[in-house]
Amino acid sequence: MAAANHKDEAYLATVIPKRIQLFETIKAQQNLHRLSLLSDPIKITLPDGKVKEGKRWATSPLDVAKEISKSLAANSLISEVNGVLWDMTRPLEGDCELKLFTFENDEGRDTFWHSSAHILGQALEVEYGCKLCIGPCTTRGEGFYYDAFYGDLGLNEDHFKKIEAAATKAAGERQPFERIEVTREQALELFADNSFKANKTITVYRCGPLVDLCRGPHIPNTSVVKAFACLKASSAYWRGNKDRESLQRVYGISYPDKKRLEVISPNMYNMQLWETSGHAANYKENMFVFEIEKQEFGLKPMNCPGHCLMFQHRVRSYRELPLRLADFGVLHRNEASGALTGLTRVRRFQQGFHMSVTILWREYYARALDIIVDSDKFSSNVLQDDAHIFCRESQIKEEVRGVLEFVKYCYDIFGFTFDLKLSTRPEKYLGELATWEKAEAALTEALNEFGKPWQMNEGDGAFYGPKIDISVSDALNRKFQCATLQLDFQLPARFELYYSAEDEAKREAPVMIHRAVLGSVERMFAILLEHYKGKWPFWLSPRQAIVCPVSEKSQQYALQVRDQIHNAGYYVDADTSDRKIQKKVREAQLAQYNYILVVGEEEANTGQVSVRVRNANDHSVMGIDGLLAHFKAETDAFH
Template identity: 45%
Template sequence: MFRVQGRWARRALRQYSTNLPKESSTQTNHAISNKQLLYLTDPVTPGSIFFLPHGTRIFNKLVQFMKNQQLKYGFQEVITPLIYKTKLWETSGHWDNYKEDMFKVVGNDLSKEELEGEDEHLHEYGLKPMNCPGHCLIYSKFERSYNELPIRLSDFSSLHRNESSGALSGLTRVRRFHQDDGHIFCELHQINQEITNTINLIKDTYNVFGIDSVKDVDFFLSTRPEKYMGESKTWDEAEKQLADVLDKATGDGGWSIREGDGAFYGPKIDVLLTDAFGKKHQVGTIQLDFQLPTRFQLKYISQNGDRDNQPIMVHRAVFGSLERFFAILLDHYQGKWPFWINPRQAVVIPVSDKHHSAAESIRRQLLGDIVTDDCVAPMTGYNFYVDVDTRSETVGNRIKDAIHKGYSYILMVGDKDIENGTVAVRTRDLRKVSNMTVNEIYKKFVELEKNYQ
C-alpha cells in the first residue's frame, strides 16, 4: 500500500479511477462467499470445492431445476460409477486421446485383484472425466429396438479432470466438478429435433436466470480437430447437420465457427456466457458422436427386423460445469439471489424475548409440511429456508445484519402482530412494511418459487 498526495484535476481523477483494474470474477466470488458462507477450498485437495450448507442449498436447487426441465424432454436419470478399468477408456479412445487429463487410480494392494495371469496394467483404473463411456455400457447391456429410440440418459455424478495446478481458479477452473450431463441415442432422422430441443432448453434455462440469450450468449460450431477419430466424410456430414440446426435456431449470423476446436470423437456446438466482468465462459455444449457407438458396437433392431443398425449419440449439457455456472450466477446477482434460489429466503425477528415462541411457530409454518409432529416428514410440498434471529441485538441491528447476509424477506413479530394475527413484512431492498398473515406469506412464497422469482 502507498499513498499519493497532491492535487488532481477533476477530469484527470475521473480518468485515473476509470482505468484502475477491476476486481476479478474470482475475487468477487470469494468475497460474496465469505460474506454468505457458500463454499471454501483447501490446499489438501486443489481444484475441489467444499460447498458449505448455504452453498449446497443453491447447488441442489440448480440440480433440481434441471431435473425438472429434463422430464418434459424425456430424460431418465442414472447414477454411474466413478472409476473404471483402463480397458473401458481404451475402448472409448480416451486412453489414447485424453489420458494426460485423467487421474489414474491403482489399488495399493494388488493381491486383492483376481489377476489370473493377466497383466497388472489391465487392473489399473481411471477416475472418470466424463460419463459417455458409462452410458454406452448401459445402452449395450440390453437388446434395443427402433421404437425405444431416442433413449435419453442424464447423470449428475462428479467428474475429475487433471487440470494444471497453475490453471486452477476458484469455481471456474477446477479438477472435481459436476455436470448436468446427458446422452441421447437416436436414429439419423431424429438428430435435428433432439438438437433443436436442446437449444430450446438452453435458451429457456438461461432466461430463467435473467441471462439474455441474444446479448450474453454466444453459439459456436467447433469443427474437426487435428487429432480425431473416424472418417473425414463422417465429420463433414455431422458438421453440416449441426450448422443447419444452428441456422434455424439462432437465425442468420447467430453463431460462429471455431475451426479445429471440436472433441476428438465429433463436432460440437459450444455455448459461451459472458459474465458481469465481460469474461466469456464455456457452459452448455451439444456434441454429435458417430465414433463411440462404433467403438462400443452399439446396435438396435430396425423396423424391418435388421439387427445391424448403429444409433447416433448426442452429448449435451446446459449448465455445463455446475461449479462454473454457480460462479457466473455469483457475478450476475452479486449475492442478491432471487427468492426461489436464495439459500436465505426469510428470517423471523422477534421484537423481544417473550416473542421467541411466536417467531419459532412462524418459522415452522413457513418451512412447510417438511416440519411435522409425525416421525417421518413427507416427500411433498413447498418448503422454504427460514431462520429465526433471537440474538439480544436491537431489532434495527438485526435487520441490518439480515440485509447484509442477503435474506429476501425480513419478518418481524411483536405484541401488536400477535394480537392481530399478522406479521410485519419487508424485503431486503425496500423499507416499506406490510402486514400479512402467515398463510398469506406462505402463498406468496409459493408463487415466487413457482415462477422462479
C-alpha cells in the same frame, strides 16, 4: 368405434362405476363361497427346506413373508407356488412349495412392470376415455406399454405430463391389486363397451378405477411404484394386423425407487475401456491413472464410455431410440495447477441436477430444480445435466433442436443470455472425413432452424466429433462456457454399437449426442454467485425470510409465524437471540435475507408482521395470509 379426444365425463360417470360394481358383486360372491370352505391346516415349504404352517384359503404368501421379516414382506413383489407365479395377497389353496421374489429377480421385475402397465392403463382410461387393449411388460425386458384406441386423438410427449401425474396419483392412493375369476359371460358383461376385451381370459384384476381382463399375477398394491415415467408414444395395429383398428401405444418405465431412474456408472475403469474409447491415446495426460494388481486403471473424466457399455449390454431395437441416459457420477480430470480457478475449473466435479451433490448446492439450487421439473414443457426424464442421447441419423436434427430449446428454457429461468458456436473438425481427430462433414452439416441445419445467431469456430471440435459450444453472459456481460452439445459417430463405431432396424435382419449404428446444460454444478454455482452478487432472488434464495421478535414477549408469536411460513413451503428462520432489534435487522441484512419480518406486541395482538425488504429502509405491515400470497406471487413471477 369412436373415442373422445378429451376427458369423457359421461364415460367416467357411467361405464367405469358400472364395471366396478360388477367386479365387487362377483368378488363378494366368491369371498362368501370361500368362507364356506374348511380352513384346513397346510404346510408351506420354503426354498431352504424350512416348513411354515398356514390355513387353506386363509394364509397368503404375504402372511408368510411377514412372519419371516418385515423387510422381506416390504420388498417381496410376487411369489411362486408349486412352480406357478402367484399374487402375494392371494390365499394359498393347499400344501405347497413357496418362493418369494423381489425387484432384483426377473420374476419380480416383470411383475412390477406388468402391474405398472395397469397403472398406465388406468391413467389413460381416466384421462382420455380410451378403449384399452393390451398392456404387458416389454419383450425386451425393461419397462412396459399399453395399447389403446383413441379415435382421432394423436398422443405425443405433450400428453406425458398429465399421464404421469395420473399414474403418480394412483400410486399414492395405495390401490390394491384384487383378483377374481369370471365366466366368459361375466367377462362380456364387464366389458360390454369395449370389444377389444372379448377374449378367453378367465381372470380379472382391479386397481382403483381400473378393472381389466388379465391373467396376472400382480404386485400387492400401487404404492410399490415410486418412480414412473412415460418414454414415448407410437402407432400400432390391433393384433398386429394392418387391416384392423389403428391403435396408439404408450411406453413407460417405473421403479420401486426414484434413484433407479438415474444411471450411475463406476468412478474408475480398466484402461482397456479408455483404449477402446480413444481417450487413452487422446486424453490420457488429463486423466488420473494408477495401477492395481499390475493392471492400469483410470478415474473417469467423462461418462460417455460407460454409457456406451450400457447401450451395448443387450440387443437394442429402433423402437427404443432415441435412448437418453443421464449420469450423476463424480468426474476427475488432471488439470494443470495453473489452470485451476475457484469453482469454475476444478479437478473433481459433478455434472447433474442431483439433489445430494453438496449441502451448499442443494440449499441454493433446490428451488431451481423444482421449477424445472414441474415444467409442463419438458418431461422429467430428460432433465439431468450430463446426458448421452443415442438416436438414428434421421432423429439428429430433432434431438439437437430439442436440446437447444431446453438450454434456452433453463437459461431463461436464471436470466442468462447465451451465444452459440459451431466447433468443427480439429487437426487431431478420429474417423473418416466424410463422417465429419455429415455430422457438421446436421448441426448446421439444426442451428439454422433454432433461429438464434451463431458463429463458426473452426478446428475447435472434440477429437470424436463436432460440437455446439454455448457460453452464457451474466449481469455484467461476462461470458462463461457452460453448456455443450457434441455429435459423435466415433464412439458408437469404436464400441460396435448397433440396433435392429425395421427390417430385423438389418443392423444400424446409432449416433451419439453428448449433452450438458450446466457444464458442471460447481461452475454454474460460481457463475450464479457472480451473476447475483450474492443477492439471490427470492425464488432461488435459501434465506427467503427471517422473523425477528422485538423482545421476549413476542418470541412465541415469532415462532408461530416462522412455522406458518415454513409449512407453506418457504425457507424461513427466526432470530430468538437477546440482541436489540436494530442489531437483529442489521445482521439479517448482511446475511442477505430477502425479507425481514419484525414482530412486537402490537403485531402479536393483530396477527400481522412488519415487513422489511433487503437493502431497503422502509417497511409495511401485512397479515400472514397476505404475506404468503405475496411470496407466492414473487415465486411465480419469474417464469
